[in-house]
Amino acid sequence: MEKRNLTLLTDLYELTMMQGYFDKGQNETVIFDMFYRSNPCDGGYAICAGLEQVIEYIKNLNFTYEDIDYLRSLNIFSEGFLNYLSGFHFTGDIYGIPEGSVIFPKEPLVKVIAPIMEAQLVETAILNIINHQSLIATKTSRVVFAANGDGIMEFGLRRAQGPDAGIYGARAAMIGGCVGTSNVLAGQAFDVPVSGTHAHSWIMSFKDEYTAFKHYSDIYPNNCILLVDTYDTLKSGVPNAIRVFQEMKNAGITLSRYGIRLDSGDLAYLSKEARKLLDLAGFEDAIISASNDLDEYLLHDLKMQDAKITSWGVGTNLITSKDCPSFGGVYKLAAIQNEAGDFVPKIKISENSTKITNPGNKTIYRIYEKESGKIKADLITFADETFDESEDLLLFDPVDTWKKTTLPGNSYYMRELLLPVFIKGECVYHSPSVMEIAKYCEEEKNTLWDETKRLFYPHQIYVDLSSKLWKVKQDLLNKLS
Amino acid sequence: MEKRNLTLLTDLYELTMMQGYFDKGQNETVIFDMFYRSNPCDGGYAICAGLEQVIEYIKNLNFTYEDIDYLRSLNIFSEGFLNYLSGFHFTGDIYGIPEGSVIFPKEPLVKVIAPIMEAQLVETAILNIINHQSLIATKTSRVVFAANGDGIMEFGLRRAQGPDAGIYGARAAMIGGCVGTSNVLAGQAFDVPVSGTHAHSWIMSFKDEYTAFKHYSDIYPNNCILLVDTYDTLKSGVPNAIRVFQEMKNAGITLSRYGIRLDSGDLAYLSKEARKLLDLAGFEDAIISASNDLDEYLLHDLKMQDAKITSWGVGTNLITSKDCPSFGGVYKLAAIQNEAGDFVPKIKISENSTKITNPGNKTIYRIYEKESGKIKADLITFADETFDESEDLLLFDPVDTWKKTTLPGNSYYMRELLLPVFIKGECVYHSPSVMEIAKYCEEEKNTLWDETKRLFYPHQIYVDLSSKLWKVKQDLLNKLS
Known part of the structure; x- marks a missing residue:
């Protein structure tokens, strides 16, 4: 501006x-x-x-x-x-x-x-x-309060009411307590942290999910958050992610920031099951992040239900302040x-x-x-x-x-x-x-x-x-x- | 853009x-x-x-x-x-x-x-x-449908989610069927009709309501829509407006586009009472326009209740598509x-x-x-x-x-x-x-x-x-x- x-x-x-x-x-x-x-x-x-x-x-x-x-x-x-x-x-x-x-x-x-x-x-x-x-900023502070210490990422640009709503909305979200935004232009304009990994289209563009994960881990070994819900979260996504994490470990790569992202389904159930699978495989420090139509109310309830999620991407409901x-x-x-x-x-x-x-x-x-x-x-x-x-x-x-x-x-x-x-x-x-x-x-x-x-x-x-x-x-x- | x-x-x-x-x-x-x-x-x-x-x-x-x-x-x-x-x-x-x-x-x-x-x-x-x-554009088409032929003005810039939401929101509102916007920048950018008269502050800045109306009618005799709810709509606003219209008539001014705007209170009741007062004074062609938190649902109901309004300013609920x-x-x-x-x-x-x-x-x-x-x-x-x-x-x-x-x-x-x-x-x-x-x-x-x-x-x-x-x-x- x-x-x-x-x-x-x-x-x-x-x-x-x-x-x-x-x-x-x-x-x-x-x-x-x-x-x-x-x-x-x-x-x-x-x-x-x-x-x-x-x-x-x-x-x-x-x-x-x-x-x-x-x-x-x-x-x-x-x-x-x-x-x-x-x-x-x-x-x-x-x-x-x-x-x-x-x-x-x-x-x-x-x-x-x-x-x-x-x-x-x-x-x-x-x-x-x-x-x-x-x-x-106010809406964000509510979402941050509900997350009770977990990090909230602002992911709403695609649903914001025009470019400025995305750009200045991201600015306000950072003021309200988000730890980062997916919006690169906002990152540039306001010198705030940006983050993001990959979409379903990345997975779909390879011959199978494992290959997609494998290629991603080759390129981004230090920030390897894999989206696990393109085909079947618990039967395919999480097992393939574990296989790739194991291969990284075997290759002597130090797993620093790594884990999975859930983007559909019941986040309480899926996160608990995914946590069990990850822990069983020895990846107790793998991050479980989640997105999918979150707001402060759902987040509050998911925390109450002990969802095993510690990082949250909040989009539409934050960037539009949907209920108000x-x-x-x-x-x-x-x-x-x-x-x-x-x-x-x-x-x-x-x-x-x-x-x-x-x-x-x-x-x-x-x-x-x-x-x-x-x-x-x-x-x-x-x-x-x-x-x-x-x-x-x-x-x-x-x-x-x-x-x-x-x-x-x-x-x-x-x-x-x-x-x-x-x-x-x-x-x-x-x-x-x-x-x-x-x-x-x-x-x-x-x-x-x-x-x-x-x-x-x-x-x-x-x-x-x-x-x-x-x-x-x-x-x-x-x-x- | x-x-x-x-x-x-x-x-x-x-x-x-x-x-x-x-x-x-x-x-x-x-x-x-x-x-x-x-x-x-x-x-x-x-x-x-x-x-x-x-x-x-x-x-x-x-x-x-x-x-x-x-x-x-x-x-x-x-x-x-x-x-x-x-x-x-x-x-x-x-x-x-x-x-x-x-x-x-x-x-x-x-x-x-x-x-x-x-x-x-x-x-x-x-x-x-x-x-x-x-x-x-979709929200606007719903509001326009509810208005059943009455003109809808887009008045939402001050409540839009940032400048672009106001500017491109006005563009979309014109596509969806609005007859004009209050947003001057959108008028310039997209060559669409702009309109607007005065705010409560205009009334309050003069020694009394009559004087404020009178001055307004001096400057804008051809588009004289007077905001009548600053003090008391039926006891003060409408009578003062009628006095000014009468004085314009007496001065030989052809009243072309003139009337009142309601911006608070019950619009069905107030518009019917205002219509009676205007008609009684011989101002049957005075426009009654209204604003105040309108959306397609309220507009639909006001039309059902035979509100005597033919021109509507719709702001917040349209420019943010409030319920969605x-x-x-x-x-x-x-x-x-x-x-x-x-x-x-x-x-x-x-x-x-x-x-x-x-x-x-x-x-x-x-x-x-x-x-x-x-x-x-x-x-x-x-x-x-x-x-x-x-x-x-x-x-x-x-x-x-x-x-x-x-x-x-x-x-x-x-x-x-x-x-x-x-x-x-x-x-x-x-x-x-x-x-x-x-x-x-x-x-x-x-x-x-x-x-x-x-x-x-x-x-x-x-x-x-x-x-x-x-x-x-x-x-x-x-x-x-």
């Missing part, structure tokens, strides 16, 4: 609104929040990802001659506005939560402070990028700067009370229990509020306000989540490498209680509002209704 | 297998079929799409110096093989079913005839591209050329009998009922079989072979579906424009019986095998089991 100009990757209404503001000479500075409303897959958290691509997108924003010509051809834009666009670049501030962070609903993941025309243009691409990568293929992030106006330079909070009402937005210029504090280092709650506050960790902290549910708790001073500590990314149009943030982000994400996940990581009916972390923010919100609601 | 080099958009195992063949000096010509196993969303058919992007991908295939350097850095490829890759280009034949065609399970949508190293490399990208676009976010296409070896130049059929067995492949060099004939022009069945045959439409045609189910039917001579006609796309590495196919493909797709859908287009439990079209192909398949199965 670093070289792609995605300036026109926007909904037409962003441009029609921009022209509206242009015509009215109205370009006050505003604040938009990007946030999401509920965790994917009924989970207890999400992982944010995609900020690096948002940065590249913002840096590359400019309307080429071809873009201007195309917009002119639509016959809805004035020459004055097109002239403005031809000189467009982003001049605002952007704050973001670092990639790989654990996040919760209703928290601003990205906060854009910019003249309204600029803030409006970037809505669609920011949503597209963050929604996609956060979805896949969209993240649902939105981008909402939170405040407008008045002539005095103050941000006036704005709110969007909705028939559905969970869709009511949080007004104002906000930030987020994560509150950790000092003893365990685990997350106690998140607190959304106005950006200029300050807190003293030595004082008691009152937390209350913003909807059911009678649900309260007070954290004694010095029993907790706080960390601000939003960091400056662009200031006055200049990028001030250096994106870590994908593997650095993955490491940070691992640490982030360690701040979650196991109860929150659970796949089914997890404990939900509270995201509260500061008293001051809650009051401003209530006042706005009372005024509007 | 026309300028992007996606050569490394492949699974690593394609390259490790290629090196395996390279090392063995084994590069015989083979045939791979790309096909899918079941219709998305339990439907009765699918729509194929993506061939143009496959053509661009194949034309652009080449390993750059950077690509070779990257592959070298993996320490698994020999210099001899890397040298071969640096001169790589595609030299084979590709046959494909034209985009926008109605397709059924198990039919080869793309057939690749090439030296095995080349045929193997292109697997992943072909699957990625065709799987994605066919999925979205992957198409499931696969790419399987079907034949290997022997030294005499004949294609020897190959088959993959599976524990699951529906996963057994169809062997050999095949083509597909579509059989139409002469009287109605509707599809009677599809027939997969060897590529060199010929048929005489004046003779009786026996069709039988390839699994339940006792299910038979004989079509009397001259009561049917046949059409071959696969067309040459590349011959000896040269592209021989000219892709129509997206709007031409969309028109062709409309004609294609007219060859389906209504029973097959039904959203729930549709009638399934038979895809049969020729007697000759069925016999060869049985012989191979008997030999292997």
Whole structure:
């Protein structure tokens, strides 16, 4: 994405609104929040990802001659506005939560402070990028949790929703905890481990399965994972694999990384039977890996049933987040700067009370229990509020306000989540490498209680509002209704 | 995609297998079929799409110096093989079913005839591209069917799985029957209609809703669709919209395309109430459009409940095909050329009998009922079989072979579906424009019986095998089991 100009990757209404503001000479500075409303897959958290691509997108924003010509051809834009666009670049501030962070609903993941025309243009691409990568990072973290320490490989490129979904999906999967991807382009672009062995077609292209295995072991003796289900897993595949491993051993080859891959049938049964056959032949350290329509639920069950698999290739269900293929992030106006330079909070009402937005210029504090280092709650506050960790902290549910708790001073500590990314149009943030982000994400996940990581009916972390923010919100609601 | 080099958009195992063949000096010509196993969303058919992007991908295939350097850095490829890759280009034949065609399970949508190293490399990208676009074109055709003549706009870019999913998803949505997209980049790239008006933020950025509407109508009097649900749809939004329409009328403006958009709440109830208010005010021709988590099922129900909506914006559920976010296409070896130049059929067995492949060099004939022009069945045959439409045609189910039917001579006609796309590495196919493909797709859908287009439990079209192909398949199965 670093070289792609995605300036026109926007909904037409962003441009029609921009022209509206242009015509009215109205370009006050505003604040938009990007946030999401509920965790994917009924989970207890999400992982944010995609900020690096948002940065590249913002840096590359400019309307080429071809873009201007195309917009002119639509016959809805004035020459004055097109002239403005031809000189467009982003001049605002952007704050973001670092990639790989654990996040919760209703928290601003990205906060854009910019003249309204600029803030409006970037809505669609920011949503597209963050929604996609956060979805896949979150899904991956669930699959990794289910695997309970086993390595997960990302194998989904062929079923991803287009090239980018494969490429950036692999990036997000690495952030979420995969140990590698089959996607070579993603490996090149993000310097992450790639892996892969052979397909059924390899087996079928030789006169028989043994010959196919034998040739493979000749070429790749140090990474010899043989696919055993082309004809019959237990009657043909595993015995032929054992024969080849034995021949390698007899030839004095040190078997380092070797084993089998199962890609069909019942993986619990087949892996146990294959394990017995391999062990009996003296190949106790042969790896048994598996693929075939895996997701966190099946993986969880296979582990419960003591499947003898230690390496998992996960494809379609991870790269599309099959049971929940969209993240649902939105981008909402939170405040407008008045002539005095103050941000006036704005709110969007909705028939559905969970869709009511949080007004104002906000930030987020994560509150950790000092003893365990685990997350106690998140607190959304106005950006200029300050807190003293030595004082008691009152937390209350913003909807059911009678649900309260007070954290004694010095029993907790706080960390601000939003960091400056662009200031006055200049990028001030250096994106870590994908593997650095993955490491940070691992640490982030360690701040979650196991109860929150659970796949089914997890404990939900509270995201509260500061008293001051809650009051401003209530006042706005009372005024509007 | 026309300028992007996606050569490394492949699974690593394609390259490790290629090196395996390279090392063995084994590069015989083979045939791979790309096909899918079941219709998305339990439907009765699918729509194929993506061939143009496959053509661009194949034309652009080449390993750059950077690509070779990257592959070298993996320490698994020999210099001899890397040298071969640096001169790589595609030299084979590709046959494909034209985009926008109605397709059924198990039919080869793309057939690749090439030296095995080349045929193997292109697997992943072909699957990625065709799987994605066919999925979205199919989903769109279902939504369009549910809308029963109303126009469907594609609004999903912000929830698409990355930029390409938005861009090529919009392309596929236009093929499947959308009348336009909000995605400006897709509009530019594929010369398809774009549309859009304004967001809630437009309303919120003015001192009140009326002022926001008024300003919008000043700028866009000819396309004035006002979003009425920011504060209260029936108490505030619709009355303010009517006030603005009345003022436009009073000012002598001819109201051409105007109306309201609903984006939350119960769309059946709100649209009926809004229709009453608009009609009462003399705005019988005001459009009522709607968005908000629509899919074919909700749209079908809203139409059944006589919702007064004639224009629909469909986002997330279409662009991700939410209830079925992957198409499931696969790419399987079907034949290997022997030294005499004949294609020897190959088959993959599976524990699951529906996963057994169809062997050999095949083509597909579509059989139409002469009287109605509707599809009677599809027939997969060897590529060199010929048929005489004046003779009786026996069709039988390839699994339940006792299910038979004989079509009397001259009561049917046949059409071959696969067309040459590349011959000896040269592209021989000219892709129509997206709007031409969309028109062709409309004609294609007219060859389906209504029973097959039904959203729930549709009638399934038979895809049969020729007697000759069925016999060869049985012989191979008997030999292997």
